[in-house]
Amino acid sequence: MTTTNPLLAESPLPYALPPFEAIREEHFLPAFEEAIQAHLAEVAAISGSTEPATFANTLESLERSGVLLDRVRRVFDNAAGAHLTPGLREIEPKVNAMLAAHEDAVHLDAALYSRIKALYETREDLGLDPESLRLVERYHTRFRRAGAELDERGRARLRELNARIAAESTAFGQNLLAANEAGALVLDDPAQLSGLSPDAVAAAAENARRLGHEGAWVLSLRNFSNQFELAVLDDREVRRRFLRASLDRAQDTNLPLAKSLAVLRAERAALLGYDSHAAYVVADNTAGSTRAVTDLLARLVPPAVANARREADALADIAGGEVAAWDWAYWSEKVRKERYDVDQAALRPYFELDRVLREGVFHAAREVYGITLTERPDLPGYHPDVRVFEVFDADGSELGLFLADFFSRPTKRGGAWMNSLVVRSELLGGRPVVVNNHNIAAPAPGEPALLTFAQVKTLFHEFGHALHALFSRVRHPYFAATAVPRDFVEFPSQVNEMWALWPDVLERYARHHETGEPLPADLVTRMEQAARFGQGFATVEYLAAALLDWAWHSLPAGEDPGDPLEFEARALREAGLDLPAIPPRYRTSYFTHIFNSGYSAGYYSYIWSEVLDADTTEWFTARPERRRENGEVFRDRLLSKGGSVDPLAAFAQVLGRPPRVEPLLTRRGLDGAEGA
Template sequence: MTENPFFKPSTLAYELPPFAEIREEHYLPAFERGMAEQLAEIGEITANPEPPTFENTLIALERSGALLRRVRVVFENQSSADTTPGVDGVDAEISPRLAAHRDAIHLDAALFARIEELYERRAELGLDQESLRLLERRHTAFVRAGARLDADRQHRLRGLNAELATASAVFRQNVAADSKARALVVDSAEELAGLSPDEVAAAAENGRALGHDGKYVLSLKNFSNQSELASLTDRSVRERLLAASLGRAVATNGPLAIRMSALRAERARLLGYDTHAAYVVADETAGSVDAVDALLARLVPPAVANARREAAELAKLAAADGIEEIAAHDWAYYSEQVRQSSYQVDAGALRPYFELERVLRDGVFFAANLAYGVTFTERTDLVAYHPDVRVFEVFEEDGGSLGLFLGDFHARASKRGGAWMDELVTQSGLLGQRPVVYNNLNVARPAPGEPVLLSWDEVRTLFHEFGHALHGLFSDVRYPYFAGTDVPRDFVEFPSQVNEMWMVRPEVLANYARHHVTGEPLPTELVERMAAAEGFGQGFRTVEYLAAALLDWAWHSVPEGQEVADAEEFEAAALAKAGLAVAAIPPRYRTAYFSHIFSGGYSAGYYAYIWSEVLDAETVDWFERNGRSVRESGEVFRRELLSRGDSRDALDSFRAVVGRDPQPGPLLARRGLA
């Protein structure tokens, strides 16, 4: 296939993939040639008769696999953001083959021998800091991938990795299919009483798009408690919506989660660790199982106590409606009633102030300019991977070009739930590449001609994901291995959480939060009341999160050989043991649709959000109290942390900004857990 667009580098700006030329039939041949080319490149490294040097081994390894990376990043994006049955089929076929390909590299004895020889002589090589770190991190990666195992154990390891890769793809596809199948369909607008007019119109438009003309469809977000639960006045509709959410993929993914947990436990033991959790955390900033256990255990009791206090407030309002006991489908609804009665905050009344285009340009982009000096220009001449997707060129304060940002904000049937950031081109000084990054959200599409209005949480998500985008855009490293967001899993959420602070900074909020019809600014007192109301909900949010984090931790603390008979029973027992069996607060993700940990790279790592929030809370405090201007503080944060990727120890980058080791005090205060 000589016309395959992946076979040569893109000639578009910043090497943006030529999406207008890419078709499904291009993927498999490009994967196959890309894997073959990289293995041939590895063969040239190992066949080199010269003694190993940093240049002929590590640099050559960094340069290898260009074609494979070009096709992989585009395919992974489409399989998440705009999948088809054909793409799903390629995903199922290629996932185990890619796992085998990675093993072929990491378990190549000749290649590892060259790296190990360099590692043993590293003090004599005269390497600069980033090059020395590349050698050390590559060596660690090979060891953790099984390079020191004997032939029999390596054979078993290959089998485990292949089966896990297949299972991960199946898990992901099961969640997507069942989330789509379980979308709540109602016959009349009356059943959606409590939702705002634009939300009802969006549900009607969603119904039309999904083939339910004349009906209203609430598609499921990837988390448990659907956002509409806060507004729907019909209790039976709330119950149906939450039941649809909590029941996703139980029959298919429950057994699959058991199998994946067992495979990961066996692999961990093979590699010399007691559990998969121990294996994962050994290479994160937390460093040990005990450190994670200590943080989570410290948070659970005060979080549950907060939630119980909140439940008592909710019960007073529910009793007036004849409800004797708050159920899970009631919690968000009566929380909203408390916000309205006690704090005079109506979440629905905020939406007219958060029009997507204004939030993006006058909020997200404005804050990035305020802190970092960058500007954004839309490039309508560049074609993205879907008509919904917008392309922006990013410029430095002095006018120099930085990279491209792609925004894909709307939900559609072909897109998985949730929100995420990734890269299409990774920054690298060695390869002369500048970053191309994208954000995906799942904002409901309004009726034709109507504005796109966001909820408070959707505004937060937009700022959060853009924090990841800035991490990728500001990357300034030599080696692609270290670029952008390729940092420890329990550090990667930190910059994105920091970026959430701009959402409520007075100078930013005043710039974007304006009524989409009248242009009136969001009243200051409403913002203050919203902040107070958010404090009320911290018990629920913390328990919901901790339940998911400890559920992940439980699945991946199962040692090899311990059998799990039933996924739902295991889940219930794990939550009870952790002190989080709060019936009215289901985990943010239940096992069967916990894609973060069974198909998304967060296995034994969902604790990362709260671990990163310790750093985030400290950094927000630093921004406010360090005595510098916003622009000066932003420059320090960019230079010392956002630009560094993993080219130096992540906590060293944190210390270079804040000036000391992280402390949990600001986080505990923020969460009401002090």
């Protein structure tokens, strides 16, 4: 099997880049079967050892085990998100069921846990270095939270719950992929596209061609509620139809699944000794308690709503009456033009994808961290759209590979994200191979891909995740790359967004794609002012989603949430966020972060991490002449550490103190300053 299945052999390519050209759909299931059996044999050898447990023969051996499974899983996980073909869609439920059962088999191995617990109870006497000591503590916590201390009846029920949760989560994601495609808005009259820039109209025509609607124009749905095009489409009825398609998608298929997942997770949490799934999740995050999360969110709601109401008044003034949800983004653009002379559509010609990438994202990384990237067209990606770059450190040494997959397609889930295909650790060696995925509308053949500024920020954001993985310098694979608490993982990526508006970075990439003229300096100031105007909407939209997630996952075991739409409405009303003109950034039926990803009871982490981000951005900005020096401090003391140290301790190592919330309040206009 190893000689015929490329997933089961070490890659011959540089940096162990998976040999995508040789991998076929039919390779995955047999590769998973063999890799799981190999890992089970390795675990059995550890748990069945007659030697007393030591760090080397137990935890270090566990860290060396499962290499084959990890390789297969990383390739499959990337494909499931970025290019879920019909064949992969068929096997995805089988794969996820196999993995859920396998994880239970490992975590519920009583003999293995006995060895881990023995090490944990004598950890202070083992003479371990700080990272190894942390590994003992983390393994003990992970196995305990995975049910290792349950009795046999409890373990049996836990296996059932995990199997159902894995199956229903997979179904939720697949349903949403289908609903996004079915909900795309097909337009057959060019007048209906009035307001879109010429390149956006051409991209809609190209999208229609790729989806089989030759001669029409198609606006595809992205994962979130308020689609970008709502800000510029002049036809109010088209805006209404597009937003309704966004808000109502997947309700028939995904609302029952969301309710079931919330109930199942609540039961699992109770089985493991927690009051709710939210309590279970947050106990292992930096927040530490549900009260800490609830208090932060509650503190932000009143000023955010007040700010949004001021914005609504400004919109009503220029619109000549109250605005509906499908009007908000459109009239916000009108206010920005009137007050600040900022036209988002007119900015697009200054943000050409390749220039933003090379002269913005890559240039900033060179200026801050000293790294350089060189494109490697000779190395294959998993899809023709994928571009591969080799990354070099400041001293010229090879650092890893960066893969960029920019354009949307029917087989790709919505949103933007980072995956690691290969992670580096001192124990196992290797060098990082990371992927950034985006969902930018593909331009017409021969035309440039022009971005909104929001998409520019997303490029910087996702590359921040990539840097976190590329800079990883830990001994143990457990801590490698972005293996940090969920409410800390967004912090480095949010910090990286700051370079999008750093003057000498912006001056390099923000140039008109036809004339080469730079973005006018005074326009940058107006952009920042205009962005502050929209913070009321943006914060309410986000908080509504975060508190909706929190409501679903604060359910105690055994409680029936009732009708999902009524539950959603009640949760928003009780949070003080039932503003009809500002729907949550994600509604229940397409909230893939929490029902098909790792953010269940964790969507709060974006704002939690932004507290750290805003504080760190202020630290960088206060010392502009030390940008490179501070970049090295940030890399060495935080980014390179992965999960090998306490995250907040790493933060304090950089700034010299705990985080402050005041910079976040100022950034979002929640400090009492006028936001509109």
